[in-house]
Amino acid sequence: MLIASHNLVSCATFIFQTRPDRAFQGKGYGKGALQEVLKYIASKPFGSSKTVLITCNPQNEVAYRLYRQIGFTETGKSDDDELELGITLANARPYH
Numbered sequence: 001m002l003i004a005s006h007n008l009v010s011c012a013t014f015i016f017q018t019r020p021d022r023a024f025q026g027k028g029y030g031k032g033a034l035q036e037v038l039k040y041i042a043s044k045p046f047g048s049s050k051t052v053l054i055t056c057n058p059q060n061e062v063a064y065r066l067y068r069q070i071g072f073t074e075t076g077k078s079d080d081d082e083l084e085l086g087i088t089l090a091n092a093r094p095y096h
Contacts, residue, residue, distance in 0.1 A: 055082035
């Protein structure tokens with residue numbers, strides 16, 4: 001499931017949920033899906049998005065590592081027990 005929201009003032013898109021069904025976890029689908037979502041956001045369907053934000057519980061090591069490998073970095077903000085990570089679309093790295 002993926003839910004996204006775009007902020008017109010900050011030109012940022014926030015990805016709310018990325019969670020493959022349990023039967024599909026660990027098979028690389030989430031990696032490919034996130035790359036495709038970043039490409040889609042870069043194509044400007046919501047307007048000019050320069051930054052994509054996502055939150056992740058740092059105890060979810062698999063997701064945290066994936067986001068970091070793609071190029072997300074911690075913004076210094078948090079939401080309850082989740083860290084906010086952001087990426088400038090021009091800095092997104094392909095994940096193989």
